[in-house]
Amino acid sequence: MMMGVVDIGFFNLLAGYALILVVLVMLRQRNIKKETELLIAVVRMTIQLVLVGYILDYILGSQRMWMTLAAVAIMEVFAVQNIYQRVKIDMTPRFRSIVACSMAFGTIITMIFFFFVLLSVKPWYSPRYVIPLSGMLIGNSMTGITLGAERLLRGFHDKKELIEGALMLGATPERASREIINESFTAAILPTINSMVGMGIVFLPGMMSGQILSGVPAVTAIKYQMAIMFAILASVAFTVFILVVWGSKTFFNDRAQLVLYG
Amino acid sequence: MAFQLEQVKYKDILKIDKFQIPEAKITCIIGESGSGKTTLLRLLNNLISPDEGSIFYKGRNIEDIDPIQLRREVVMLPQNPTVFSGSVKDNLLIGLEFAEKDEVRNDVLSEILRLAQLDKPLSTIASTLSGGEKQRLALARIMLLEPEVILLDEPTSALDEGTEERVIESVVEFAKGKTRTLIMVVHSKSIAQRFADVAVTIQGGGVVAEEGL
Ligand SMILES: Nc1ncnc2c1ncn2[C@@H]1O[C@H](COP(=O)(O)OP(=O)(O)OP(=O)(O)O)[C@@H](O)[C@H]1O
Numbered sequence A: 001m002m003m004g005v006v007d008i009g010f011f012n013l014l015a016g017y018a019l020i021l022v023v024l025v026m027l028r029q030r031n032i033k034k035e036t037e038l039l040i041a042v043v044r045m046t047i048q049l050v051l052v053g054y055i056l057d058y059i060l061g062s063q064r065m066w067m068t069l070a071a072v073a074i075m076e077v078f079a080v081q082n083i084y085q086r087v088k089i090d091m092t093p094r095f096r097s098i099v100a101c102s103m104a105f106g107t108i109i110t111m112i113f114f115f116f117v118l119l120s121v122k123p124w125y126s127p128r129y130v131i132p133l134s135g136m137l138i139g140n141s142m143t144g145i146t147l148g149a150e151r152l153l154r155g156f157h158d159k160k161e162l163i164e165g166a167l168m169l170g171a172t173p174e175r176a177s178r179e180i181i182n183e184s185f186t187a188a189i190l191p192t193i194n195s196m197v198g199m200g201i202v203f204l205p206g207m208m209s210g211q212i213l214s215g216v217p218a219v220t221a222i223k224y225q226m227a228i229m230f231a232i233l234a235s236v237a238f239t240v241f242i243l244v245v246w247g248s249k250t251f252f253n254d255r256a257q258l259v260l261y262g
Numbered sequence B: 001m002a003f004q005l006e007q008v009k010y011k012d013i014l015k016i017d018k019f020q021i022p023e024a025k026i027t028c029i030i031g032e033s034g035s036g037k038t039t040l041l042r043l044l045n046n047l048i049s050p051d052e053g054s055i056f057y058k059g060r061n062i063e064d065i066d067p068i069q070l071r072r073e074v075v076m077l078p079q080n081p082t083v084f085s086g087s088v089k090d091n092l093l094i095g096l097e098f099a100e101k102d103e104v105r106n107d108v109l110s111e112i113l114r115l116a117q118l119d120k121p122l123s124t125i126a127s128t129l130s131g132g133e134k135q136r137l138a139l140a141r142i143m144l145l146e147p148e149v150i151l152l153d154e155p156t157s158a159l160d161e162g163t164e165e166r167v168i169e170s171v172v173e174f175a176k177g178k179t180r181t182l183i184m185v186v187h188s189k190s191i192a193q194r195f196a197d198v199a200v201t202i203q204g205g206g207v208v209a210e211e212g213l
């Protein structure tokens, strides 16, 4: 890029830690026992970001396809792990594998469309584009799946009488679980839709701010922002849709009986 | 015979050696709380499958019949009536939708409500109904489907004696008029004596008495 951004000097950044010190003093003053948490958080963030910074610089410098793909794969794995941790309701092994599959399918389909049709960068695996943009798709889909999975699991538990009531009357499992599936899907994509509404007025999206900081014209930045929002919505919708439709089938056996576990 | 059970076992809850339920007759099931009455009905509706033994419906093993098709012929009214969102009308129509049957006109719906002794307009929001009214709504939904076999799990548990009698009388008449098989769990012996062709007593998960009345 022609217009670079002012780099932050090492000692300038150290000065940034002074801000943390101020907060620490505040905590001490008010006798709020959160100092250790804050220190751990700061240290973790520092180590993680320094590591990622060097790794990313290395990948960006090498321009190798396999490295880009490996980075995307690692993000997917971390995202799925994160979902397993964040969903507080027990999931069967089969449901867990559906979580992983819907995450992979939904995001990869969107990525293919996004990088080949919408952006058409050359080469297609250009890490400068693929890694941050995939990260956003994966991150948002992760949140969507977490919401969707939780709603679905809770829905089947709370509404088992309604579902069985429908089955008793001769409803198919698909019909009996339709409302729960739709509710879970809606709950999962609603935050994404809502975030579109405030965009540019209530807040400046992170990616757009970042591009403007690095000297990209605002009009280019908003085009990127719009493109990524379309892709995020699609990716969240695809992943959650696969999850709720496929995942809901795990609650029924081959005799169309409701099987609740946990 | 509508149903035949052979060496049926379900968990530690139900154990029935040999048992038959006649077709186009009124069968009443009685037994104390926790004896396994609901479990038996759920087996007949194939909402659960026996761990051992076989259940035959019209001579065919239930496990060989498509469960959805079976449940459209052998419909069950749960002990706690299921009420779906929307109006009384929505609640009646959803049964037809589940069973993939055609919608019917409002006067047919009103007539069914009358049969179930529920005197409420079709537009009433179903969630505002009382417990006993919900029970009759759920019963009306089933009668609308005119199934081959009607399984009722304590259809009148929330009703006063007078209403209970009128409801049972009505549903019995309905089943007889259409020569349907009616199997219902009732909580009083006197109801069984008055209406049943066959009265079955369940105790501790087994059939202990069977009498033709
Ligand atoms: N899914 C289940 N898992 C374990 N135990 C169960 C299950 N369903 C029912 N039971 C137990 O089986 C026994 C019989 O239950 P069931 O509901 O068939 O009794 P019931 O005769 O219908 O009683 P009531 O008159 O109170 O409705 C009860 O002790 C109940 O706790």
Ligand SMILES: [Mg+2]
Binding pocket: B037, B038, B039, B079, B153
């Ligand atoms: Mg019962």
